[in-house]
Amino acid sequence: MKASQSDTAFETVATLFRHNAWANMRLFDVCAGLTEAQLGSKITGTYGSIRETLQHIVTSERSYLQRITTGKPYRRPEGSPPLTMAEMQSSIRASGEGFVIAAPLVQAQDRVEVLWEGVPHAIPCAILLTQAINHATEHRAQITATLTQIGVTPPDIDGWTFFRSLER
16 A cells, blocks of 8 residues: 555654654764763864754754744753753753654644744744754764864764664
8 A cells, every 4th residue: 555645754754853863862872972071172163062062952952843842942041051961862862752753743834933133033844844954964063073083983873874774
């Protein structure tokens, strides 16, 4: 029996977010084994240190997910201490699982209000989904470049490796 187009689209979007979650978790797992000095490493052209970039990925993913599921942004309380590695791993796992469930349910007409340069705009939720994947990919690449520069072998997190992991 042939799947309907909506079933196929649902599964396609879920797979994109499964890869995003898988890639995040693999990278965060490697980074959990780093020393504090290594987590503080940064190279020119990246967001910041490995730790700062990991936390940025975590808080951004949480914000994108909350925005598409509730319409409201996620904001960490001002002055909050940096997240521990265990907290980051837990949060990135939860947001990854949340995206796998929520992303395929987003409809083309779904919109959410965001402040863009101080002006409210109703943007398609699909833009937030696009940003979630692009944002994480960009920052994972920055972290893997930093890992390479400090002599740590980064994990393989490309789509082909993900596909092979599904076959096991």
